[in-house]
Amino acid sequence: MRTRLPVIICGVFGVFMAAQYFITAEPVTAMYRAVLDWMQIIFVCALLVGILNVILRQLKSAARPGPDRVYAGIALFGIALMVVLGFGWGIGRGSAFLWVFNNVQAPMQTTVFSLLAFYVASAAYRGFRARHFESALLIAAALIILLGRVPIGEMISSHVPAVVSWVLNVPAVAAKRAILIGIGLGMTATAIKVIAGLERAYLGSRTR
Amino acid sequence: MSLTGGVKRLTAIIGAVALAAMPKTAFAADWFAVERTPELVAVIICTIVVLIAVLTARNRKFYVRPLPGLEAIDDALGRSTEMGAPVMYITGWGGDLARPTTMASLAILSSVAEKSAAFGTPILFPSHDPVIVSAAQDTIREGYTSAGRPDLYRADDITFVTQSQLGYAAAVDGMMARRKPGAVFLLGTFEGEALILAETAHSVGAVQIGGTDSTIQLSFFLVACDYTLIGEELFAASGYISGDPLILGAVRGQDILKIIIVATLVIGVVLGLFGNDLISGWLN
Numbered sequence: 001m002r003t004r005l006p007v008i009i010c011g012v013f014g015v016f017m018a019a020q021y022f023i024t025a026e027p028v029t030a031m032y033r034a035v036l037d038w039m040q041i042i043f044v045c046a047l048l049v050g051i052l053n054v055i056l057r058q059l060k061s062a063a064r065p066g067p068d069r070v071y072a073g074i075a076l077f078g079i080a081l082m083v084v085l086g087f088g089w090g091i092g093r094g095s096a097f098l099w100v101f102n103n104v105q106a107p108m109q110t111t112v113f114s115l116l117a118f119y120v121a122s123a124a125y126r127g128f129r130a131r132h133f134e135s136a137l138l139i140a141a142a143l144i145i146l147l148g149r150v151p152i153g154e155m156i157s158s159h160v161p162a163v164v165s166w167v168l169n170v171p172a173v174a175a176k177r178a179i180l181i182g183i184g185l186g187m188t189a190t191a192i193k194v195i196a197g198l199e200r201a202y203l204g205s206r207t208r
Numbered sequence: 209m210s211l212t213g214g215v216k217r218l219t220a221i222i223g224a225v226a227l228a229a230m231p232k233t234a235f236a237a238d239w240f241a242v243e244r245t246p247e248l249v250a251v252i253i254c255t256i257v258v259l260i261a262v263l264t265a266r267n268r269k270f271y272v273r274p275l276p277g278l279e280a281i282d283d284a285l286g287r288s289t290e291m292g293a294p295v296m297y298i299t300g301w302g303g304d305l306a307r308p309t310t311m312a313s314l315a316i317l318s319s320v321a322e323k324s325a326a327f328g329t330p331i332l333f334p335s336h337d338p339v340i341v342s343a344a345q346d347t348i349r350e351g352y353t354s355a356g357r358p359d360l361y362r363a364d365d366i367t368f369v370t371q372s373q374l375g376y377a378a379a380v381d382g383m384m385a386r387r388k389p390g391a392v393f394l395l396g397t398f399e400g401e402a403l404i405l406a407e408t409a410h411s412v413g414a415v416q417i418g419g420t421d422s423t424i425q426l427s428f429f430l431v432a433c434d435y436t437l438i439g440e441e442l443f444a445a446s447g448y449i450s451g452d453p454l455i456l457g458a459v460r461g462q463d464i465l466k467i468i469i470v471a472t473l474v475i476g477v478v479l480g481l482f483g484n485d486l487i488s489g490w491l492n
Contacts, residue, residue, distance in 0.1 A: 018251065021241075021244065021247075022240060022241050022244050022247075022248050023239060023240060023241070024238065024239060024240065024241050025238065025239045042339070043338075043339060046338040046339045046342060047338050047371075049338055049342070049368075050338030050341060050368030051368075053338070053341070053367060053368050054367070054368055054369070054370075057364055057367055060364065067386065068386065071382065105372075105375075108374075108375075108378070109372065109373075109374040109375065112374040112375075112377055112378045112381075112404065113374055113400070115404055116400065116403060116404060119403045119404055119406075119407040119432075120403065122407055123403060123406070123407055123428065123431045123432040124431065126410075126431065126432070127430070127431025127432070128431075138431075176423050178439075179423055179426070179438065179439040180423060180439075181466070181469060182438075182439035182440035182462075182466070183421045183423075183439050183440060183442075183443075185254075185440060185462045185465050185466060185469075186308070186312070186421075186439070186440035186442065186443025186444065186462060187308040187309065187421065187443065188251075188254045188258070188308075188465075189254075189258050189443060189458045189459070189461055189462045189465075190308035190309075190311055190312050190443050190458075191308045191311075192254070192255055192258045192259065192458070193258075193262075193455065193458050194308070194311055196259065196262070198262060198454055198455065198458070199311060199315060199446070199455070201311075201314050201315035201317070201318040201347055201446065202305065202310075202311050202314045202315075202343045202346075202347065203343070203346060203347075204318075204343075204345075204346025204347045204348075204349060204350035
């Protein structure tokens with residue numbers, strides 16, 4: 001029963017969510033809206049459990065001697081500070097909560113995002129080593145694209161940008177669409193397996 | 209009758225049947241989104257094909273071409289065990305539990321958890337979604353129990369981190385830098401954090417096995433990861449690992465659907481050459 005009931009609920013709601021996409025009748029759309037509301041409610045409850053999980057884990061780390069203690073302390077201080085600022089003085093324009101968000105969290109996020117530039121360079125360096133035929137093909141394609149995207153490409157020949165456009169619009173798009181069709185079919189098959197109760201790993205069960 | 213005339217007559221008959229099948233009355237239009245008829249037909253065809261493929265798959269053996277990314281799982285887990293390091297499993301920031309990609313990833317996680325428990329290697333699972341965390345806890349606990357090592361299960365290692373995308377990337381990067389996993393599985397829906405995580409995993413010397421439904425992030429995984437599951441390989445993986453004939457039957461269903469799609473494309477092109485836009489017009 002521990003597995004059967006969730007599988008039945010999943011099957012019923014899976015079929016309903018697929019059907020409501022094609023049915024425009026008001027009772028069905030009203031039911032769909034209700035389901036979305038319930039999804040939000042379930043998510044908020046799960047989020048509360050998640051936050052509690054984070055706090056408990058950080059408290060355990062802070063209690064244990066070791067390098068994690070400092071990070072756990074900072075995380076707990078951050079959580080407590082934002083809760084106090086948010087509930088104490090609100091989260092509107094000009095509030096301390098928003099000031100901390102804009103001047104501490106946003107710059108930290110920007111910093112992490114800016115790491116991407118360096119990671120792109122290091123990944124490209126590793127990926128563009130001609131270890132085998134496929135790597136050599138990748139390098140050749142990348143060089144052609146790079147040439148076509150900088151002014152020197154057009155200075156070499158006026159055909160270079162046209163070749164680049166062709167590579168991007170024909171073979172690259174063809175490969176991308178083939179992958180997308182495979183992904184779409186994979187998603188459809190997985191959804192059918194879940195609705196039919198064949199795939200149960202998400203319930204922690206593999207028996208049928 | 210000429211070939212062109214024959215094709216035109218045939219397509220006219222098919223078109224008439226398709227149009228007759230579409231609901232036209234005001235009552236039907238009130239209840240049914242008529243403009244979505246082609247999608248409904250596609251869904252019905254997909255469902256029938258996959259279900260038939262699954263139902264006829266019992267007691268059959270299937271050949272599945274070797275997938276290097278999945279064959280490397282045992283090696284990656286063995287390497288982590290020899291190093292005395294944990295393995296890390298990441299489903300990405302982009303998905304939730306309603307997404308089939310996350311479901312497919314959890315199916316792979318089930319096998320990875322069972323194998324890592326058999327090796328006695330801890331598994332770390334940081335997530336941005338508390339609902340995924342709850343499902344992953346059940347999946348990993350079941351994997352450990354199946355391997356006969358429920359004592360090794362640690363709920364603290366399967367944790368919610370944050371919903372912020374770059375906060376999540378920073379937290380997981382920090383975990384990688386401190387815990388130094390021997391293998392990192394990046395299987396799920398990834399967005400901008402994909403390359404940050406893959407490159408950090410490389411910098412700590414972990415074997416990376418990646419796979420995603422995002423074609424943009426797939427290109428990053430191809431250059432950054434040691435092994436990459438491309439496109440539908442991610443969705444076929446659970447059947448490949450478990451060897452379950454019913455799940456492999458669904459993979460066979462996907463292959464049949466691919467043949468149908470290619471045949472539709474070829475027929476559409478041929479009809480287009482004869483000046484008939486039945487298929488392209490209907491799909492549009």
